[in-house]
Amino acid sequence: MLRRYRTVESLKARECARALRIEDPFLASRLTAMGLLPGTLIEMIRRAPFGHTYYIKADGVRLALRKEEAQSILVDA
Amino acid sequence: MTAMQATRTPKIALVGNPNSGKSTLFNLLTGLRQKTGNFPGVTVDIKTGRFRLPDGQEVELTDLPGAYSLYPTSADERIVAAVFSNPSDPHHPDAVVYVADVTHLEKHLLLLTQLLDLRLPILLALNMADAAEAIGLKVNTAKLAEKLGVPVVLISSRTGENLSKLLLEIEKLLQEHRHPSEGFYPLDEQEKNISEAIRLNAGADNPYRALLLAHHHAWLPDLSEQTRQTLSAITSDKQFNSLKHQVDETLERYDRFTPIVQATVQHPPRFPSTTTDRIDAILTHRWFGPVIFGLIMLLIFQAIYDWSSIPMDFIESSFAWLSNTLRALLPEHWATRLLTDGILTGLSGILVFVPQIAILFFLITLLEEVGYMARVVFMFDQSMRRFGMGGRSIVSLISGGACAVPAIMSSRTIGNWKERLITILVTPFITCSARIPVYVILIGLVVPAQKVLGVFSLQGLTFASMYALGVFAALSTGYILKKIMRTRERSYLALELPVYRMPHWRNLWLTVWEKVSAFVFEAGRIILIISIVLWASASFGPGSSMDEAKARARTEAAVRRLSPEETESLIAAYQLEASYAGRIGKAFEPVIRPLGYDWKIGIALFTSFAAREVFAGTLAVLYQLGDAEADITDAAENPTKATLRQRMRDEKFIDTGKPVYTLATALSLLVFYALAMQCASTLAVVRRETGSWKWPLLQFAFMTLLAYAGAWVVYNLFI
Incomplete structure (x- = not known):
């Protein structure tokens, strides 16, 4: 099946999108508790110097996410 | 009420x-x-x-x-x-x-x-x-x-x-004592059923608390086995999907309180580019970020390595003065020596860490307070995770280059237990400042002072490879531990990067005070006990052996017409040999002989268990030099201090007559000190930070085994 949604991981720097849902239930529990919810506006800020760690803003709150965390968040972009 | x-x-x-x-x-x-x-x-x-x-x-x-x-x-x-x-x-x-x-x-x-x-x-x-x-x-x-x-x-x-x-x-x-009158979140049908069943069968007083029991019964620490089984039966009977309910409940709560916030908080125009964004554009920049981090770490390293030496020297010389004064004032008795050589040495050995701990925690807390530490985690999380650690571990590892004691204490902010434990277990491999005197003596003894490729000093290169060995041992052990350690805690990052702000000085001073007092009063107790035990083992021998050793030394001194100082040195050497510590060192000779060591090195290994830097001092006593000549930091600057090295060069095995300190033996000793956990203070701190003796003992065992194996391999390669 084709992937219909993009994830936070695929956002380019300075690109914004709204979160649709979080696929992994454990990460969903963590991220929703931190205020990253369906409908939250996410802005990709930059990638870490070494490897795949992402600096994003979720409704203005700055968060650092690992690759698998960024991949679990589906966005509408 | x-x-x-x-x-x-x-x-x-x-x-x-x-x-x-x-x-x-x-x-x-x-x-x-x-x-x-x-x-x-x-x-x-x-x-x-x-x-x-x-x-x-x-x-x-x-x-x-x-x-x-x-x-x-x-x-x-x-x-x-x-x-x-x-x-x-x-x-x-x-x-x-x-x-x-x-x-x-x-x-x-x-x-x-x-x-x-x-x-x-x-x-x-x-x-x-x-x-x-x-x-x-x-x-x-x-x-x-x-x-x-x-x-x-x-x-x-x-x-x-x-x-x-x-x-x-x-x-x-x-x-x-007003309790909120109404609940905030309405339980759904299934949650209501479960909550009701739990209130009837497990005695929870509140519907939401009953629901919490349904979610958490598997790990809550204070549940009786019977309650746990009842809860487990209820949840599995009703096919309760804990994670799904958690997420649904969280979303429902947001739906309910978001309108309240919107109706009461008036936000300024949406998220302008703030100071924090501008700072982060540099501090977490792909190139500048790591470079600036490196400079900050260099400053921290300099502070604990160099600046702290001033108060440390002061503490050590004050205790030495006090100890000498008391020895002169009090009658010659074992109780006097217990006070001066056992207790005061132990106290000095504890307090000498205080400047390093205070400086390191001042700087680390400062970085934490302003919000920089979260950025460090962001930058290094993935690199460190390869070795079973987290982003914060890099600060502990680098601090370990000065001293493992404050470095291990600084691991407390690592949230994930497995990552924190691995950090604690591998940090002592990093070459700390206490290993340097041992390295200086041994490298100066066997590595010729010549140049490689015309520019690099061979001794310097050996020194650098000792540092590399420490880093390699730490990272590869971390990698192996990551593979073998089981955890039910799932690792994640999802970390908030707080807004940069000015530090709050009160928080800073309180943290420094808290860390220093925790070390002195908790870890310090253990260090003091070990220090007294080691003193006693080097000061007492079975039966009348110590007096016999003294008499033997006196007779020999009289025959050889030694000066009073030389006689004292000879007595000290013979007595150390006759003491429990000496006997332990001799008993271990068969074990350490394959590494190229004689019993005198065995004694030095045993007495330097409390602190590596004691190694040189013990050898000086055994080679009848007195303590004064033990400190050979630089033979070129001070030729009289090179006596220990000279004496080591002349040392021969009694049975074979071959020199003890060959290249193979010295390299084997270097590797042993690089890998072995020869530090009572570190053990005491690991015990405090992990809350049990299990981890420090395991750590001691595997580091010693690794050191033995490494030293054996090196000895056999070079012999």
Whole structure:
């Protein structure tokens, strides 16, 4: 099946999108508790110097996410 | 309130998200009247303190770890969930002061609404009033109080704004003991059924607490086995999907409180590019980020390695002076020597770490306070995870290059237990400053002072490879531990990067004080005991052997017409040989012979167990040089100090007559000291940080085995 949604991981720097849902239930529990919810506006800020760690803003709150965390968040972009 | 409750000190808990400024408020309220305890079974700090309300009543304040939700994803959050799931928990409060960052209120209320459902007397302290004012954010506290059904106070824990109002509200909260009247979240059908069943069968008093038991029964620490089985039967009978219900409940709560926040908080125009963004554009930049981090680490390294040597030398020379003075004043007796050589040496060995600990924690807490540490985690999380550690571990490892003791203590902020434990276990491999004297002697002894490729000093290269060996050992051990250690804790990052702000000096001084006193009073006790035991083993021998050794030395000295000083040195050497420590060293000779060591090195290995730098001192005694010549830092500068090295060069095996310190033996010793856990202080600190003897003993065992194996391989390669 084709992937219909993009994830936070695929956002380019300075690109914004709204979160649709979080696929992994454990990460969903963590991220929703931190205020990253369906409908939250996410802005990709930059990638870490070494490897795949992402600096994003979720409704203005700055968060650092690992690759698998960024991949679990589906966005509408 | 019943009469019985009225007589005891009321307990108040500070609860809130990480970065809510909760701990700053705690420090502001309690000052130095606080102590740090551990939650049973886990090494997460719980601070409690006392303060007085305006009416004179004293209250006990607990600073619970920062948490986002009662559905925990970290050890910190599990403690908060455990405390509120069990009303008879010793930390369970009579009332809650919930601290929320008013500038991010829409993300800070989840946990508050969960506590509302537990019907605890609670008040909402909206923190960071100063920051809100600075960005032009307005909040209608009266309306918020009305909508949430709890008292609301707008405060600033940094400026102390409205603190007296907060105290009055706490007073009122305790007097009225008002429980929130209505719940916040309506349980769905299935949750209602389960909650009802649990209240009937497991005796929970509150519907939401019953639901928490359904979610957490598998790991809650204080449940009886029977209750656990009952809960497990109920949840599996009703096919309760805990994670799905957690997420649905969280979303429902947001749906309910987001409109309340929107109706009461007036935000400034949306997220302008702030100072924090501009700073992060540089500090987390792909190239500048790591370079700046490197410079900051260089500064920290310089501070603990170099600047701390001034107070350290002062402490050591003060103790040496005190010890000499007492020896001159007091009669010659074993009790005098216990005091001067056992206790004072031990105390000096403890206090000598204080400058390093204080400086390191001052700088690390400063970085933590301004918000930089979270950026370090962001930059290095992935690199360190390859070796079983987390982003914060890199700070511990680098600090370990000065001294493992403060470095291991600094691992406490690593949230994931497995990552923290691996950091603690591998940090002692990093070449610390105590290994340097040993390396200097041995390298100077066997590595010729010649140049490689015309520029590099061979001795310098050997030195550098010793550092590389330490780093290699630390990272590869981390990699192996990552593969073999099991954990039920799932690792994640999802870390908030707080807004940069000026440090709060009170927090800084309190942290430094807390770390220093924890080391001196907790780890220090163990170090003192080990130091006394080692002193005793080197000062006493079985039966009359010590007196016989003395008599033998005297006779020999008389025959050889030695001077009084030389006689003293000979006595010291013979007595050390005859002591328990000497016997242990000799008994170990068959074990260490394959590494190329004789019994004298065996004794030095044993006595330097407390601290590596003792190695040279012990050899000096055994080679009858007296303590004075032990300190050979640079033979070229001070030829008289090179005596020990000269003496080592002449040393021969008694049975074979071959020289002891060949290239193979010296390299084998270098490898042994690089890999072995020859440091009682580190063991004591590991014991404190892991909460049991299990890990320090395992660590000691595997490091010693690795050191033995490494030394054996090197000896056989070069012989």
